[in-house]
Amino acid sequence: MEKFINKILRFPKITLLIILMITVLFFGVMKQNSKMETDLDEYMPQDHPAFVYSDEMEKVFDIKNGIIIAIENKDNIYHTETLQKIKDLTKALGKMKEINKSDVTSLYTADNIVGTEFGLDVKAFYKRVPKTAEKLAKLQENVRSNDMIFGRLVSEDETVSVIIAEIEDDVFTQEFYNDILTLVKSFEGPEKLYVAGSPIVEGTMAYLGPKDMKKMVPIVLLVILFVLLFIMRSIKNTIFTLLVVLFSVIWAFGLMAAFKIPVYAVSTMIPVMLIAIGVADGIHLYSHLDLFLQKNPNATRKEAVGDMLKGMWKPVVMTSVTTSVGFFSLLTSQVFPIKYFGLFTAFGVMAAMLFSLLLIPAAILLFGYTKRKPKIDKKNKTDKIPFAYKFANGVIKYKTITLFLTIIIVAISLFGMTKVWINSSFLDKFEKDSDIVLTDKFINEHFGGTSTLNVILEANENDAMKSPEALQLMDEMQQKVDSKLAVVGNTFSLSDYLKRMNMVMHKDKKEFDIIPDSQDLNAQYLLLYEMSGDPENLWKVVDYDYKTANMTIQLKSDNSKAINSAIAEVENFRDEFKKLGIEVNYAGSGYKALVFTDLILEGQIKSLVMSLFIIIILLSFMFKNFRVGLIGSVPIVITAIIGFGVMGLLNVPLSTTTALISSIAIGIGIDYAVHFIERYKIYAKETGDKQKTMELTMHHSGRAIIFNAIVVIAGFMVLLFSVFPPNRSLGALVSLNMFTSFLGTVTIMYLLLYKTNLFFGKKK
């Protein structure tokens, strides 16, 4: 390998040129073919049973995500002008090419089922906008007396009314959102208008996250550049360390574009990983070079490069290969964007390895190295002991404390890990005082909720949903879920229609606000409704054969705790429904997001465990010692445990992005461990003295490791100033992981190395 590299390096110019050419090529492909994928449905594994089922039910019941537009009139909405606005806006929305006319619901389109002295009447609340006080009062009374509308389309304090425009999953674009905002704006004043709903939240998130990333990454790189400059005290070294990172990112994205794979939101994590991992090789290489130059200030370029490669090619290859394997293990994930993330990060890591072994040496050969003055304080060297030596001895001296502290920290972290919760919420990713969150809050205060869970009740025979038993159980379940959980604002199902019909047919007497006991009567009511109303509305709660019903539970929060609490309540009824031959299932985008997050997490944990085993085995082979494998995995394990532990303790929920950060634990942890152990092994061989080996290793590898940690931490701290909260937690977590990896390597792993007497076996 070393020979091979040296052969190539006989032609440093050509090497440099070829790398540059390929990079330019990849860059061109990237510029041309890169396409951002923001539709969250594209992320989900389409053949997963939960998604297949949900998608099918979404078609049967026409379940779509609704954009909610709220109109607020501080007085009350029963003013001619306000009602006119509701009507006009309803029509204007229906005319947008992204929205089906029949998918817009408002007070203007709603059916009013009312009892008259004769019987039943289903009609619109208004067609022509009422103008007289008398007619306005009548409308107000109609709305108040209709539970199916009051509190759903008109708030209970009567100051807000909503228009709901349901759209298909894939039509949301930023332009569409802007169109809606412009449209809504034109209706503003004196009424206030608000736009909310899950499509807006998801769309904005999918757009805002990467956009913010695009803005922040250059700043991160800039900060890293300055810190590198400060630490390396060399412009050349800094530039080429950064070029390694930059080129590896371009190659990864270029290859992705060449295969026409779109850029998913998780793909924005690829540069994050490559920056954190990629600077390591450069730092270690140059650090080695500097130490060599301090001893041999007059070495030729060739000599310097020769020594650098001789000492470093092995750990560079080993770290890169093990890190790549760690990322490759993400291929086991069921989620495609995660697979791609793993695959292309692994590719990027290998590319970075290639540049470290070719680009950096070639550059040194061509442009020379930064001269290092031999330490002036050479005379003082004996009395001024380097900090690294002190540290090395200190750790050993206070080994009980080190061990004890490690155990305590790990124990606390393990406790913290039990508190980790998964959050599939999109809204929680926004600033608490952002427009999107505030609007959502406003609507949740006035209405049932902006998030929905669909409970699908499926019987095995037709007309089962007309049976009083099934309908009464549905009603019972709705009451229970509604009264028990504060987060549930509303529930809606076929039973609401039947209760309303029954009451209306009995002169609005409250005691008839129940499900009738006779299946025939239920069937006849439904026929009556179909005859007098708009049967399309019915097909949103039950299918054509009355075999499957869709119950909607409206939630005031889209976070996973809220959805799970509702599911838990529903599950209590599973057995009773089973007795009636009815199966309970779930559907809708909120539920899909929940399953999806679980999938990501499951895949992430699976791959973490798997890559840990692979890495132990690889390390064992590389060092031809199983114990090294075990010791080498210590920084990874510690980093992962503390990472998750801190998340649990600080109540940072796991989400698609935060879960992925654990991958960094592997990449960084393995880097540090391998460099450290390899150095240790070399010095052990050279000196044969354990004390000396420890000190030298700490001075060489320890120094490079802390430089590496400082550089990346400084860079990622920049993300703490991001406007997008998930990117802030990302910055904090990457920094934390870097820090614990570093600390774990130089303390506990170092102690273990010391204790096990590895590489000194023969002498002992």
Add this chain to the structure above:
Amino acid sequence: MKKITLMLLTLLTIGSMLSAQKITGLKIIENVYNRPAGEDQTADLTMSLINSRGDKRVREIKQFLKDSGNMEKKIMFFVAPADVYNTSFMNWSYEKAGKDDNQWIYLPALKRVKRISSDSKSDYFMGSDFTYDDLGDRQPTDDTHKLLREEEIDGKMCYVVESIPKEEEYMYSKTITWIVKDNWIGKKKDFYDEDEDLLKTLTIKESKVIKDYIIITLSIMHNVQSDHKTIMKLENIKIDSGISDNKFTERMMKRGI
């Protein structure tokens, strides 16, 4: 210009037929409206409702109809599905413009007859894609009619008439009807919604001559926006069998078939 030449040409070709010479859109629609259909009618109506997913529901109804000049009475009994057996529906509609229909429904499980107030002829008829107006209740004078052209459909020459409602808030912005020239039977009708988008298309598939009357026996209404279809089929039709006025009472609704 093109339109005028076209019209002139068509006028020339039919110039020999004396009656057709001065026919107007209104006259055509009146002819359709006034087409004799007998005084009373008994029939078995099968209504198949098919949604966009291809799910199908079938309703079987026995219906009685009587036209006594200034008003038309209709009573219908559900035969199937079983859970609505003997649910009945009665409708009285009046010739006099502006007078709303009277409607009753009897739910056997409730054992009570209920009035359904009907301010809207735009309500859908029994969950089908037909509104009451679509079924032929609409008075010719409610719309402004214009003869657009004549063209051939299925080998039959038809008048193509555009009808625009006089009432602005009406559910359709316009309808276009193809009417067979020699027998005043509609062949096809397009309904446009309030935004002037095509909403539904009615196609007459079959008609029969019974006792000198032409009766439409098979028609399909297709709502193109929701892709929902209704197939109406009439069988065992009896015309002028002398149904008594007593048939159309609340008592008869309760008694069932």
